[in-house]
Amino acid sequence: xxxxxxxxxxxxxxxxxxxxxxxxxxxxxxxxxxxxxxxxxxxxxxxxxxxxxxxxxxxxxxxxxxxxxxxxxxxxxxxxxxxxxxxxxxxxxxxxxxxxxxxxxxxxxxxxxxxxxxxxxxxxxxxxxxxxxxxxxxxxxxxxxxxxxxxxxxxxxxxxxxxxxxxxxxxxxxxxxxxxxxxxxxxxxxxxxxxxxxxxxxxxxxxxxxxxxxxxxxxxxxxxxxxxxxxxxxxxxxxxxxxxxxxxxxxxxxxxxxxxxxxxxxxxxxxxxxxxxxxxx
Amino acid sequence: xxxxxxxxxxxxxxxxxxxxxxxxxxxxxxxxxxxxxxxxxxxxxxxxxxxxxxxxxxxxxxxxxxxxxxxxxxxxxxxxxxxxxxxxxxxxxxxxxxxxxxxxxxxxxxxxxxxxxxxxxxxxxxxxxxxxxxxxxxxxxxxxxxxxxxxxxxxxxxxxxxxxxxxxxxxxxxxxxxxxxxxxxxxxxxxxxxxxxxxxxxxxxxxxxxxxxxxxxxxxxxxxxxxxxxxxxxxxxxxxxxxxxxxxxxxxxxxxxxxxxxxxxxxxxxxxxxxxxxxxxxxxxxxxxxxxxxxxxxxxxxxxxxxxxxxxxxxxxxxxxxxxxxxxxxxxxxxxxxxxxxxxxxxxxxxxxxxxxxxxxxxxxxxxx
Ligand SMILES: Nc1ncnc2c1ncn2[C@@H]1O[C@H](COP(=O)(O)OP(=O)(O)OP(=O)(O)O)[C@@H](O)[C@H]1O
Ligand SMILES: [Mg+2]
Numbered sequence: 001x002x003x004x005x006x007x008x009x010x011x012x013x014x015x016x017x018x019x020x021x022x023x024x025x026x027x028x029x030x031x032x033x034x035x036x037x038x039x040x041x042x043x044x045x046x047x048x049x050x051x052x053x054x055x056x057x058x059x060x061x062x063x064x065x066x067x068x069x070x071x072x073x074x075x076x077x078x079x080x081x082x083x084x085x086x087x088x089x090x091x092x093x094x095x096x097x098x099x100x101x102x103x104x105x106x107x108x109x110x111x112x113x114x115x116x117x118x119x120x121x122x123x124x125x126x127x128x129x130x131x132x133x134x135x136x137x138x139x140x141x142x143x144x145x146x147x148x149x150x151x152x153x154x155x156x157x158x159x160x161x162x163x164x165x166x167x168x169x170x171x172x173x174x175x176x177x178x179x180x181x182x183x184x185x186x187x188x189x190x191x192x193x194x195x196x197x198x199x200x201x202x203x204x205x206x207x208x209x210x211x212x213x214x215x216x217x218x219x220x221x222x223x224x225x226x227x228x229x230x231x232x233x234x235x236x237x238x239x240x241x242x243x244x245x246x247x248x249x250x251x252x253x254x255x256x257x258x259x260x261x262x263x264x265x266x267x268x269x270x271x272x273x274x275x276x277x278x279x280x281x
Numbered sequence: 282x283x284x285x286x287x288x289x290x291x292x293x294x295x296x297x298x299x300x301x302x303x304x305x306x307x308x309x310x311x312x313x314x315x316x317x318x319x320x321x322x323x324x325x326x327x328x329x330x331x332x333x334x335x336x337x338x339x340x341x342x343x344x345x346x347x348x349x350x351x352x353x354x355x356x357x358x359x360x361x362x363x364x365x366x367x368x369x370x371x372x373x374x375x376x377x378x379x380x381x382x383x384x385x386x387x388x389x390x391x392x393x394x395x396x397x398x399x400x401x402x403x404x405x406x407x408x409x410x411x412x413x414x415x416x417x418x419x420x421x422x423x424x425x426x427x428x429x430x431x432x433x434x435x436x437x438x439x440x441x442x443x444x445x446x447x448x449x450x451x452x453x454x455x456x457x458x459x460x461x462x463x464x465x466x467x468x469x470x471x472x473x474x475x476x477x478x479x480x481x482x483x484x485x486x487x488x489x490x491x492x493x494x495x496x497x498x499x500x501x502x503x504x505x506x507x508x509x510x511x512x513x514x515x516x517x518x519x520x521x522x523x524x525x526x527x528x529x530x531x532x533x534x535x536x537x538x539x540x541x542x543x544x545x546x547x548x549x550x551x552x553x554x555x556x557x558x559x560x561x562x563x564x565x566x567x568x569x570x571x572x573x574x575x576x577x578x579x580x581x582x583x584x585x586x587x588x589x590x591x592x593x594x595x596x597x598x599x600x601x602x603x604x605x606x607x608x609x610x611x612x613x614x615x616x617x618x619x620x621x622x623x624x625x626x627x628x629x630x631x632x633x634x635x636x637x638x639x640x641x642x643x644x645x646x647x648x649x650x
Contacts (some may be wrong), residue, residue, distance in 0.1 A: 029505075056546055073548050086543040090565040099561065103551045 003032040003189055003233070004053065004157065009062035011048055018066040020060055022048050024215035026062070030189060037200035038218075039252070046193045047083055049210065050161045053191065054080045066157075076104050079155030081163045083193075085146045085233075087134040094121065094130040096148045097146040104153035105126070117255050123182060140171040151182050157189040163210070165195065173232060184228070197248050200256030201241060207248060211255055219255075227229055300554055325635025335388050340386040378611050386615035391622075394615035411431050425573035439597060441622060443564030446597035449514065450579075450586045450631075453521030457578050461526040465533025466559070469567070475534060486527040490585035494520040513595035525582035536567025569643050576635035581615050583628045598624055612624060 009026040012019055022045040030036050040046045051057040052064055053073040064071040067079065081142045097117045118166055121130050123200050124144035134142055143163060145187045150158060154239065164172045169203070177278075180203060183190055194200050201224055207218035285408045302323075350373050358366035372380040386394070414435045420430035437445070468474045497520045505512045540563050590599025602620050605613040 020589065024458050054550065056549060059612060073554055082543065083544065086547050088544060088565070090563065090568075100551050103553060198458060 001159075002029045003034070003058050003067060004028070004030040004191075005063075005064070005065040005150060006053070009049075009052060009064065011045070011052060011057070011153075012060045021215050022051075023059075023217075025217050027071070028218060030191065032088070032189055033187050033207075034206070035183070035190045035192070035204045036212050037194055037204035037207045039194055039207060040198055040216070041212045041252075041256075042195065043214045044210050045216040046210055047161055050080070050159055050193055051189075054159050060101045076153055077156045078154050079150040079158045081146050081150045081160040083140050083161040083165065085134070085142045087142060087145055087149075088149065089134050091136070092133055093126055093145050096134070097121065097152050098143060100149045101152050101276065110225075116152055117137070120148040124148045124178060126134070140167050143167060144178075147179060147182075155177050155188070156182065157191070160192045161193045164199065172199070178195045179203070181227075195251070197245060201226075201245055201248075202232060202235065207244075209248065209252060209255070219251060303601050307591050326343065326525070339387055342385040342390075346382055346387075349384045351379075353382060357614045381611050382613065383614060386612075386618055390491065390612070390615040391618045394612050395619045397612070398439040398616065398619060405435065405438040405441070407437060439601065439619075442596060442601045443627070446586060446590065446599070447627070449518045449590065449595070449597055450521060450582050452514075452518035453582050454575075454579050456519060456522030457526035457582065458575065459527055460522065461529035461574070461578070462533050465530045465571070465574075466537050466564070468562070470536040470559070471538025472538070475538065475568040482527065482531065486531075488518065488524075490524045490588055491592060493523045493590050496520075497523065497592070511595050517586070517589045517593045517597075518596040520593070521582050521586050524585045524589075525578045528577035528581060529571065529574035532570045532577070533567065536570030536574075538561055540566045569639070572635070572639040572642060576632065576639055579635050580628060583624075583631055587624060 006026050007041070008164075009023055011023040012021045014020055022135065026049065028262070038046060038049070040219040052059050053066075053071070055071045057197065066075075088099070094117055097120060098113060101108075101113050101116050105116070108116075118127075118130075121127055124143060124147055126144055126148070128143060129137060134145070137145070145168065147163060150160075160179075164175050167175065176199060192200065192203060197207070206222055207222045207224065211217050211219050222244055224240075224244055226235070226238060286598050309442055351400050352364050352371070354370050357369045369380060373382065406567045412435075416431045423494070459581075468478055494516065501516050503520065505515070530635050544562050544566050548558045553561060586597070587599040587602065590597040592599075594600060602617055605616045
């Protein structure tokens with residue numbers, strides 16, 4: 001049985017004249033224990049898709065089924081790593097994680113919770129920074145805190161929205177390994193959103209491109225038949241890797257060219273106005 | 282070492298660090314050539330502005346003094362004839378207190394008044410202490426018999442007035458805090474409530490302190506009919522609270538209603554309950570704005586306090602100023618100016634205290650305030 005299933009999902013933002021149709025006819029099935037990556041251009045609706053799955057948003061049309069049940073609201077079974085870390089700036093690293101752990105395991109006593117926090121902080125190599133606030137951390141460190149916070153709740157499925165998007169290549173590689181390590185320990189289901197094809201190939205079992213919006217749909221899937229654990233340096237010489245990588249990049253370039261040639265296509269800018277409080281009071 | 286550290290903190294607190302730092306560098310010979318500009322900006326210009334201020338004040342008061350003196354002489358001439366006028370002229374020139382023109386006092390006169398007020402304070406404190414010692418034994422007896430103890434009812438000194446004012450402003454500020462913050466949170470949380478009470482805020486926010494005072498007076502007078510106590514303190518602190526609470530109310534509501542969407546998403550993903558969500562996410566993230574509001578509230582409270590005390594006849598700096606004005610003695614004007622400086626200085630210190638607290642609780646240390 002499918003673990004996570006998206007059936008004919010449509011998502012529109014706004015109403016009336018300002019309607020923006022972001023996702024259109026999305027169908028996706030993920031099996032238990034599988035690692036799926038979705039690659040897409042910026043602004044194509046990846047975060048929207050993620051929020052539909054984790055329950056922060058509701059689809060305009062269609063169904064999201066998690067273990068056969070429709071998704072209503074968020075759940076501790078689906079952990080989220082947000083694209084922009086979303087750490088609470090007034091809490092320290094330890095407190096940020098503690099808050100999550102406490103909610104996930106309400107029956108555990110304080111010392112047990114602290115032990116979990118310490119474990120996961122250690123796992124992402126942040127023990128020296130456990131009492132620092134997010135502002136005092138580098139981007140990579142913040143991202144690691146976000147990873148630790150999501151994983152410490154021991155969700156059955158982990159949803160990652162460009163978790164390493166803001167990092168340099170070196171840090172990125174290290175964190176990829178850390179995430180794979182932690183996930184590999186108890187073989188959890190994972191959905192990774194990324195804009196880096198190599199990252200997708202290195203980490204996932206399947207890669208599915210999200211065609212650029214508006215009205216973004218999923219493209220054909222690419223299976224990654226490379227044995228785990230994968231070796232990053234050896235990967236470059238792996239014929240399978242080269243083949244898959246070329247196929248995906250070719251596909252994405254084709255989409256990109258299509259977009260360019262579609263000159264008459266109108267790009268409607270979202271109707272965003274600066275937050276104004278003056279009118280409120 | 283420790284002393285100099287605290288000194289450093291204090292100067293930083295009142296915003297003098299740049300000035301003193303440069304002066305110190307000057308004396309310790311650390312001043313580099315490129316520091317000259319800094320020196321000019323941080324030492325010379327502020328000093329010059331102080332001299333200019335006192336100079337203008339001195340010249341202004343002198344010319345006003347002359348105008349007033351000429352007017353007196355002229356009046357005497359018209360009403361009583363040239364001999365009287367000549368008498369007035371010599372009297373003014375002799376510096377006799379009885380015929381001094383009463384106008385804007387000079388800096389020196391104000392300084393004299395300041396010293397006098399201080400001396401007066403020490404005299405009254407000593408008096409009070411003596412009274413206390415004298416009545417101590419008697420009061421013990423009276424309390425034992427269930428009677429009210431005898432209290433000192435003499436004239437309050439200037440310092441007592443300051444303390445009374447501080448007490449009133451503090452009570453008013455706390456009242457504003459306890460009304461505005463909870464209401465602000467509630468209306469910040471609900472969009473419906475926000476739009477439904479918006480008109481109240483819009484209408485009452487600009488109402489003048491005087492009107493608030495009258496309103497509070499109407500209500501407190503009725504409620505307080507049977508109690509014999511003096512209600513002027515109650516009236517003035519409630520009015521101060523009501524006038525000054527709007528900034529906090531609006532800022533709290535704004536802070537609560539504009540919490541970063543990311544934090545709300547975190548609360549949702551962690552599945553925090555409504556109470557937890559308010560106390561662990563919404564409130565901490567709106568604290569900086571709430572404190573900005575409280576800082577405005579405190580400075581408004583201090584500003585309106587003087588006017589309200591003056592009108593409500595409640596003891597404090599406001600009534601001190603008013604009494605001196607009514608009194609019209611030779612040194613009344615300079616006492617009023619002393620009070621003006623004290624009011625300004627205390628207002629400045631209160632603002633600095635709030636700013637320091639605000640900086641402390643601001644989690645975005647880089648955010649300028
Ligand atoms: N709350 C919203 N209201 C209206 N439009 C929105 C909203 N959120 C997103 N959009 C629009 O939906 C589209 C997709 O946004 P989304 O954030 O899902 O993109 P993304 O693929 O995650 O982009 P990125 O790679 O930059 O993170 C964008 O055009 C965006 O303007
Ligand atoms: Mg996104």
